[in-house]
Amino acid sequence: MHRFMFWRSLKLRLFVIILTMGVLPALFIYHSVLKGYEDRAVGVRTSDVQNQLTILANHLITYNYLNDTSSEVVNAELGLLSNLYSGRVMVINNRLKIVRDTYGISDGKTMVSEEVIKCLKGSSLTNYDRVNGYIEITVPIIEKISSVNATDENPEGTEIIRGVLLASTSTDTITATIQILKHRSRIILHIVIIILFALAAFLSWIIVRPFDKISKEIESIQSGMTHESLSVRDYLETQHIVSAFNSVLEKMQKIDESRREFVSNVSHELKTPLTSVKILADSLNANDDVPVEVYREFMSDITAEIEREDKIINDLLSLVRLDKDAAKLNISTVDINALTEIIMKRMRPIARKNEIELTLVSLREVTADVDEVKMSLVLTNLIENAIKYNSPGGTATVTIDADHQYFTVEVADSGQGIPDEDLDLIFERFYRVDKSHSREIGGTGLGLAITKSAVLLHKGTIKVESTPGEGSRFTVWIPLKSSAGMKE
Ligand code: ADP
Numbered sequence: 001m002h003r004f005m006f007w008r009s010l011k012l013r014l015f016v017i018i019l020t021m022g023v024l025p026a027l028f029i030y031h032s033v034l035k036g037y038e039d040r041a042v043g044v045r046t047s048d049v050q051n052q053l054t055i056l057a058n059h060l061i062t063y064n065y066l067n068d069t070s071s072e073v074v075n076a077e078l079g080l081l082s083n084l085y086s087g088r089v090m091v092i093n094n095r096l097k098i099v100r101d102t103y104g105i106s107d108g109k110t111m112v113s114e115e116v117i118k119c120l121k122g123s124s125l126t127n128y129d130r131v132n133g134y135i136e137i138t139v140p141i142i143e144k145i146s147s148v149n150a151t152d153e154n155p156e157g158t159e160i161i162r163g164v165l166l167a168s169t170s171t172d173t174i175t176a177t178i179q180i181l182k183h184r185s186r187i188i189l190h191i192v193i194i195i196l197f198a199l200a201a202f203l204s205w206i207i208v209r210p211f212d213k214i215s216k217e218i219e220s221i222q223s224g225m226t227h228e229s230l231s232v233r234d235y236l237e238t239q240h241i242v243s244a245f246n247s248v249l250e251k252m253q254k255i256d257e258s259r260r261e262f263v264s265n266v267s268h269e270l271k272t273p274l275t276s277v278k279i280l281a282d283s284l285n286a287n288d289d290v291p292v293e294v295y296r297e298f299m300s301d302i303t304a305e306i307e308r309e310d311k312i313i314n315d316l317l318s319l320v321r322l323d324k325d326a327a328k329l330n331i332s333t334v335d336i337n338a339l340t341e342i343i344m345k346r347m348r349p350i351a352r353k354n355e356i357e358l359t360l361v362s363l364r365e366v367t368a369d370v371d372e373v374k375m376s377l378v379l380t381n382l383i384e385n386a387i388k389y390n391s392p393g394g395t396a397t398v399t400i401d402a403d404h405q406y407f408t409v410e411v412a413d414s415g416q417g418i419p420d421e422d423l424d425l426i427f428e429r430f431y432r433v434d435k436s437h438s439r440e441i442g443g444t445g446l447g448l449a450i451t452k453s454a455v456l457l458h459k460g461t462i463k464v465e466s467t468p469g470e471g472s473r474f475t476v477w478i479p480l481k482s483s484a485g486m487k488e
Pocket of ligand 1: 381385386389413415416417418426427431432433434438442443444445446447448449472
């Protein structure tokens with residue numbers, strides 16, 4: 001596991017890449033310089049010796065050396081040549097007999113070698129023996145028939161190979177130079193590799209540093225040392241990571257804030273009825289002979305507060321269930337018109353009591369794939385609000401319509417309306433435009449939050465339009481089929 005972690009390090013990978021990219025060319029240059037020098041040195045030496053041998057071969061013919069080796073001039077030339085190139089020169093005639101060996105060892109012997117036989121056929125050969133450190137060169141000794149020697153068999157101008165010059169020259173000087181070159185190049189190569197090591201380490205450190213900075217800053221944020229956002233801006237890439245992280249951080253801070261606010265709101269809302277109950281009970285306890293009517297009145301107030309507490313708890317439970325069962329929508333095919341009618345029937349007594357005229361307008365018969373319980377919560381809350389936040393003699397109209405993809409339920413009332421600045425906030429948990437009025441009429445501030453959650457679970461949308469003093473209109477779009485997407 002640890003070994004894998006080590007190899008997954010970006011710093012290490014960059015280090016290896018930079019080092020490889022530096023070391024490989026350096027090694028290539030090192031070898032090609034040495035090889036280049038060797039090839040060139042051997043080439044120059046070979047062609048020098050070849051030229052000298054060609055000149056010598058002419059002199060051998062001129063002085064008839066193959067038949068008579070006494071020529072001082074040629075012998076001096078041979079000596080000079082073998083000294084100059086620290087090598088050995090052998091003159092071999094066309095019967096493979098060694099006429100002259102500058103080392104004086106093989107004079108008179110017969111030379112049977114592939115190179116010599118090939119050379120007698122006319123081709124000049126060279127052979128570099130790197131292991132033993134010498135170059136072997138063979139040059140044919142050619143006689144060009146002059147007019148004096150011309151016969152019928154060999155007319156003037158004919159070239160006849162009379163023998164072979166075989167030279168072997170030592171490459172010790174070349175090898176020595178190569179050794180010196182190698183030694184110096186190695187020192188340079190080592191220095192280059194050390195510099196490359198340092199450079200690769202430095203560059204990989206520099207390149208990865210912003211990422212290290214990011215993780216350090218994230219760690220310090222995580223450990224609670226700072227609550228600030230990230231600020232590493234070195235690269236475009238790190239900037240993207242930083243801004244993505246910051247937006248996640250911001251979102252989490254908002255979630256944390258809203259959670260804290262929610263908990264404090266819940267505690268407050270739950271405490272209010274309890275405080276009232278305690279005050280009512282305490283005042284009954286404090287007086288010994290409380291008339292029965294007062295007792296009854298206080299007890300019915302206590303019951304009302306308990307009912308309120310019960311309603312808040314039920315609403316909270318509905319909300320929590322909506323959050324928890326997000327993935328679990330209990331989808332079935334529901335007759336939306338019938339469902340709305342049932343809910344409106346339940347609402348009629350309250351509407352009558354508040355003197356509100358409740359009407360259903362069915363523009364289309366709608367059946368849709370929805371969760372019936374959750375859809376009932378949506379309709380109940382919207383219709384209840386249209387009645388609650390209305391004035392006597394007002395109207396509440398529910399209109400059902402559909403297109404090929406969505407059905408809509410529009411709940412319009414002629415009530416008090418909602419001020420513009422509150423329109424975005426009424427879907428928040430516990431938000432109420434007029435707190436005391438809402439409490440008076442039994443509102444918990446959770447109804448629209450529940451409604452919105454249920455709508456979103458159905459991948460639907462909810463919108464509100466309102467004119468204070470004239471009324472409000474809530475419209476809900478829900479996909480007819482449960483797999484349809486969200487409406488923009
Ligand atoms: P509540 O339980 O208080 O009704 P809701 O979440 O249902 O809570 O509504 C939040 C607030 O939005 C209400 O307190 C009310 O001020 C306002 N509101 C909701 N529906 C209407 C409406 N039809 N007309 C006017 N105001 C409304």
